[in-house]
Amino acid sequence: MSHPGRVVPGAVRTVPGRRWRAPTPQRSSAVRELLVRLGAAPDSEVGGPYEVWRVRLGRVVFTGYSTGTIYCAGGSEPELSFVYQKIGELLGDGEGGR
Numbered sequence: 001m002s003h004p005g006r007v008v009p010g011a012v013r014t015v016p017g018r019r020w021r022a023p024t025p026q027r028s029s030a031v032r033e034l035l036v037r038l039g040a041a042p043d044s045e046v047g048g049p050y051e052v053w054r055v056r057l058g059r060v061v062f063t064g065y066s067t068g069t070i071y072c073a074g075g076s077e078p079e080l081s082f083v084y085q086k087i088g089e090l091l092g093d094g095e096g097g098r
Helices: 025-037 080-091
Strands: 015-021 051-057 060-065 069-075
Touching: 015 080, 025 051, 025 060, 025 080, 069 080
Parallel strands: none
Antiparallel strands: 015 069, 051 060, 060 069
C-alpha cells in the first residue's frame, strides 16, 4: 500500500523532465560547464542537427539546442533536484525550469 508523502527507505524517487531557456549561446555553454563541474560527462554523440551539446550525469542526459532550449528527460539520480536548482539559479529561473 502506498502512502503519499511518506519516504520509504531504499525507494528511488524519479524526478520529472525539465526544460530551460538560455537567452544566449554563452549562457547555454555556461550551463554545460556547470553540469560538467557537477560531475556530468560530455557525450560525443550529438544526435540531431539542432543539438549543440549533450552531457550525461549518470543515466540522465542533458541536451543543449541551437534554439537556446536545454532539456533533461528526468530520472532517478539522487542529485538531480539539486542540479535542476543550480541550472535555474544560473539562468535566473527560480523554479528550476518548466
